[in-house]
Amino acid sequence: MTQADRFGLGWRPDLAAGIFAHLNQIDVVEVIADDFFEAPKKERRALRTLAAQTSVVLHGVTLGLASSAPVPTKILEKTARLCDEIKPDYWSEHLAFVRGGGIEIGHLSAPPRNADTVEGAAANLARARQIVGSLPLVENIATLIDPPASDRDEITWVNDILTASSCGLLLDLHNLYANATNFGYDPIEFIDRLPLERIAAIHLAGGKWVSAQGERRLLDDHLHDVPDPVYDLLTAVGARAPQPLTVILERDGEYPPIEILLAQLARARTALAAGRAQTKAL
Amino acid sequence: MNTAALEAFLARLYTDDALRERFLAAPQAEAQRAGLNAAEAEALAAIDRVGLELNVRSLTRKRERREKRDHH
Numbered sequence: 001m002t003q004a005d006r007f008g009l010g011w012r013p014d015l016a017a018g019i020f021a022h023l024n025q026i027d028v029v030e031v032i033a034d035d036f037f038e039a040p041k042k043e044r045r046a047l048r049t050l051a052a053q054t055s056v057v058l059h060g061v062t063l064g065l066a067s068s069a070p071v072p073t074k075i076l077e078k079t080a081r082l083c084d085e086i087k088p089d090y091w092s093e094h095l096a097f098v099r100g101g102g103i104e105i106g107h108l109s110a111p112p113r114n115a116d117t118v119e120g121a122a123a124n125l126a127r128a129r130q131i132v133g134s135l136p137l138v139e140n141i142a143t144l145i146d147p148p149a150s151d152r153d154e155i156t157w158v159n160d161i162l163t164a165s166s167c168g169l170l171l172d173l174h175n176l177y178a179n180a181t182n183f184g185y186d187p188i189e190f191i192d193r194l195p196l197e198r199i200a201a202i203h204l205a206g207g208k209w210v211s212a213q214g215e216r217r218l219l220d221d222h223l224h225d226v227p228d229p230v231y232d233l234l235t236a237v238g239a240r241a242p243q244p245l246t247v248i249l250e251r252d253g254e255y256p257p258i259e260i261l262l263a264q265l266a267r268a269r270t271a272l273a274a275g276r277a278q279t280k281a282l
Numbered sequence: 283m284n285t286a287a288l289e290a291f292l293a294r295l296y297t298d299d300a301l302r303e304r305f306l307a308a309p310q311a312e313a314q315r316a317g318l319n320a321a322e323a324e325a326l327a328a329i330d331r332v333g334l335e336l337n338v339r340s341l342t343r344k345r346e347r348r349e350k351r352d353h354h
Contacts, residue, residue, distance in 0.1 A: 023354040068285040101290025103297060106345040109337075111292075116285035144340055145333030149288050181334075212335040219340060253347070 005272055006055065007265045010250045018258030020053075025262050028055040031249045033091065034062050038077040044085065051086050057201070058082060058091040064129070064160065065138065067097035068120040076131040076245065084134055089246070092170045092201065093128075095121065095161060098162040110143035113150035115158035123162035126140040135167040136199050142220035143174035144210070146183060155178060155193045168200035173233045174226070178207055178218040187229075188236055201246040202237065204230055204268060222252035226264050226266050231271040238275020247272060283322050291316050291326065295334070296341055306331070 008028035009019060029050060031148045036047055048219070060079060063071045076179060083091055089217050096108035097117070121138075129135045140158055162169065171245060172196070180187040206224030209216050226249065234247070234259075249261060291313060294301050303311040313323035320350075 067289060096291055100293030103293040105293050105296050107341050112285055112288055144336040146330040148329045210336055213332050215332045217336055
């Protein structure tokens with residue numbers, strides 16, 4: 001049997017009832033791993049129940065893989081325990097740094113894009129595989145700031161990390177769209193320069209414009225609907241990467257009715273299928 | 283460049299309002315006061331100031347949202 005593309009939602013407590021009521025339209029659920037590291041037994045039992053009913057993937061947000069500093073062993077051990085318990089189809093993390101010199105930044109940040117962070121990411125990925133037992137998919141992040149002290153552009157840096165490890169890629173298309181918009185590059189060129197066979201999963205989300213000092217930039221906030229250009233990028237990926245993909249819609253607040261999110265998932269199915277059709281037509 | 287030191291400085295720059303104010307007034311002096319060498323300080327002096335302001339604003343909101351959520 002040929003594996004098919006899968007479409008799903010990020011698990012959030014506010015969406016739980018809607019997700020459970022519509023599992024027939026949701027192939028996979030993405031759970032934030034860090035939310036369950038210290039969760040009480042009851043919540044972990046609920047997560048196991050969810051995993052028994054549908055495919056679950058785990059998504060980490062606090063490792064800080066793309067740093068010259070080693071990732072905390074404790075977080076890797078917690079990730080390993082959760083993976084053992086839930087047995088996700090895969091786990092993923094961001095190409096970001098989240099701490100430095102003992103200070104927690106509190107969210108994903110773009111590190112200097114240079115040889116040190118490439119080497120650091122490769123070393124951190126090797127440790128992750130050793131402790132968790134598998135490599136994560138790595139995700140490109142959105143950034144509002146062009147990271148200082150960088151000596152290469154984003155696509156070169158991402159490719160350098162992919163070359164230095166054997167992990168797959170979770171390509172976040174809204175992060176790509178936002179960075180391309182903010183820093184003036186062509187997102188299709190970015191996609192074309194990726195090792196397309198390494199793309200295993202896709203993130204979709206929305207954002208809003210923010211401005212400072214008379215300049216506006218696109219913020220990836222996960223609080224708005226997926227914009228049209230992101231669906232176009234999904235079609236472009238579908239036309240270029242024939243392997244089965246897992247597509248996850250992320251929404252972190254200002255939740256619309258579940259039907260709106262399901263409609264966005266349906267549109268994602270159509271967008272990816274349109275790309276697949278382009279390949280077949282060639 | 284000492285990227286670990288740069289990451290440490292950036293972490294402070296994104297989270298410490300007083301340090302950021304001093305840095306924006308005199309970037310190279312503040313970076314060197316934090317122990318960065320001349321090349322590192324020069325790289326930081328060329329920082330994307332619009333991006334820095336927006337990034338700090340966004341990080342602050344995200345931290346506040348998380349704290350609010352964690353208290354519920």
